[in-house]
Amino acid sequence: MLMDDMGWGDLGINGQPSKETPNLDNMAKEGTLFTDFYSANPLCSPSRAALLTGRLPIRNGFYTSNYHGHNGYTPQHIVGGIPDHEILVSELLSSAGYTNKLIGKWHLGQQEQYLPLKHGFHEWFGSPNCHFGPYDDKTTPNIPVYNNTEMVGRYYEEFAIESHKYLSNMTQYYIQEALDFIERMERNEKPFFLYWAPDATHSPVYSSPMFRGASRRGPYGDAVMELDYGVGVIIQKLKQLGLDKNTLVLFSSDNGAAMIGSAFENGSNGPFLCGKQTTFEGGIREPTIAWGPGFVQQGQVSHQVGSLMDWFATALDLASIAVPKDRIIDGVSLLPVLNGAAEFDRPIFHYRGNALFAVRFGLHKAHYWTWTNSWEEYNTGITFCRGEYLANVTTHEQVNRTLDPVVFQLGRDPGEKHPMKSSTSEYKDAVMTMNSIVEKHMETLKPGQPQFDWCDDSVMNWAPAGCEKLNKCLPIPKSNLQKCVWPH
């Protein structure tokens, strides 16, 4: 269960004062709550590609080389997508007899060769891109919704989103699809992998009329409540069918809560600095829960430093499938930790685009580059750190701190508010350790072919498979291949 732009602070059990998540809070009580869990990137597409490949975006190609340290993703004019030579967890599970379904947002490329059913999924209900829009269908087509290999409509057309009213029934569809799939798999006695990826908490946020107005936070909180409801009924279904004993359920989010929209549409990063797009904790620390009475200790709070990429290795471990040996896999299996084994130290590398910005190891985090967004962008009112300003940390220039990293001790300073004094021995020791970790990392690093360098309006969702049957094909414009522009 991968949420979209949901923040660490949005769970009741992580302190959200509006208490919108009774089912998730209960899931944590029945399973393991991770306090120190990271996305693989502060942005959606790279984070999702890393989840499914177990590899950093710099390796699987989900970055841009057009700029130093700029984020990229997969809007519908992107030419790139998930390369064929990347091995997805869905492909490995498929080979081992699992039936796999994606429900929700894909975001690994919208051209035909990149779609989920070409990459190990047997079923898919959802969309290849974000639910932005409505578009005019002349310069930009509305995003299609697929059922397996064919489109069944488009957002703002057959699949209504009333973004000014924050209304849409998509989450209800995604819940129903999940319940149907689980029931079907249980009837057929088939092992299954469900990748449930609703996007209601991504701007423009939405909920169904049943939940609209239900929270104290407005549309964003309403969306959280509906997703929490979904989590509740899905887990209830597993229990009803007796699947709770042999099913592992993982809940997390693709990156930190966004800070760019209005207060109505932004989640909470709890005590953490800044949000989505940044490598500060608010951009990458995720609300994360593992549940499964058969595999997961109940009521455990784990401070294990983890990454979305670990779920790749954990799933394979659970299914007794070997991890690919011909490439570097960044994720590690957390199955022992879920079982109650001791936590272990390991580094987490925080990239922004093609640049290593920060590293966490133990309770220390070193920033080798600092940047929020450019002065130019900031002066237009766009900020990723609203209400937060820390001299020499939340900088509006890219500042190279390789020789004197900014280091925080996250145990006593989770909010990254107190840079350690460089004169202390704790700082010097931490930097020495970090530097040697980075050196080792860099020695083995072979960046993948960058997928976010080229854009072309002709690759947009003009005429997705199935459009003929629905009479929904749009004329494809001439190719205008050009380097993608990534402002931050």
Place this chain on the structure above:
Amino acid sequence: MLMDDMGWGDLGINGQPSKETPNLDNMAKEGTLFTDFYSANPLCSPSRAALLTGRLPIRNGFYTSNYHGHNGYTPQHIVGGIPDHEILVSELLSSAGYTNKLIGKWHLGQQEQYLPLKHGFHEWFGSPNCHFGPYDDKTTPNIPVYNNTEMVGRYYEEFAIESHKYLSNMTQYYIQEALDFIERMERNEKPFFLYWAPDATHSPVYSSPMFRGASRRGPYGDAVMELDYGVGVIIQKLKQLGLDKNTLVLFSSDNGAAMIGSAFENGSNGPFLCGKQTTFEGGIREPTIAWGPGFVQQGQVSHQVGSLMDWFATALDLASIAVPKDRIIDGVSLLPVLNGAAEFDRPIFHYRGNALFAVRFGLHKAHYWTWTNSWEEYNTGITFCRGEYLANVTTHEQVNRTLDPVVFQLGRDPGEKHPMKSSTSEYKDAVMTMNSIVEKHMETLKPGQPQFDWCDDSVMNWAPAGCEKLNKCLPIPKSNLQKCVWPH
């Protein structure tokens, strides 16, 4: 149980990632967790005076008129203290047959006439002022520790505080005193009121060697763990003695976590803006739990907007004692809410010194004045909002916004990061409501005689009662009465 400078975000159940408070988290599960509970002031002495009198500091005199909107408190050279004509909850409970004990910090004035045994308490173990120091005993004496009416030693002398090592056994003494008192009361079958006010989380923070190094946050987290341990054993004692059925236990803090010290010594205000000294949520929102199987709904999360002053009225309600009729009492009984009754709307007035800075009503909060601290002070490195800067909100001048208040909707924006646009009807409605609430409040307001205007070195703890027996009397210098200086 009133903590000192503990922040809302320091409880595990409120999201502290270090999870140092298993006993408090459990107390919340067995009782009612308040998410929207306020101190009566962003500073210690006024907040404590308000707790015990049920009245705003502007009424009970715990403010200064030397400046507009500056905080004051009771350092040991303060001339003022709690006036005799103020009625304390201890006095009313005493008249009704209760035996009352204060364990820990008093802070309502250190001159003899102001001490707890003159104001309704029968027993006291603790100190009249903060555990600052060590002093040189020539220009400033170390703070005494009292046992009832007489001093039994001084901090940094008989009662060691190794502030550079963050070590002291005071919390253990306070725990033992509490257990002894409760056992004694139970044996005598006497109704009792215990005001447990340890100060280990106030800078210089400390814990006993048993807890030193136990947390992931350093000395502050260690102090929290020891206090949590204390809460646990006190509640366990009540259960053992069968007193859990007829005892109400309230846990809160006197103001938000300080942001002025080092990261080692500061707590967490969770998602809230700024800290102690300010009327932003970080300065006044408190971690608050009510427990008592006989009176308090189990497992309730209450969004009731509450104030420390409410415990005055709640305690009297529980003891069937009438609230004084001859004066305005700002607190209201929360007994029905504890029992599960519906939450109700009521305004909370946030003063800084003699000035009304902000009002909360419903989910809205209006700031009529904005200020953090002066540029002069800020430029020396002192900040109450470290890492946070919000234009026109966290101002370094006192800005009068009476005609165009800054309004936040705390349900969707608990962190006060998104001022509402003044063009919206929601803003206009909120301001109209707030203005009429303020007008009504001001009509009835008769400020008390200000207690923080005058300071004098001769009133310090040179020769407290009992000093002769211990040979601990210090020579009293000449009086040098002067207006107190309050920089912020």
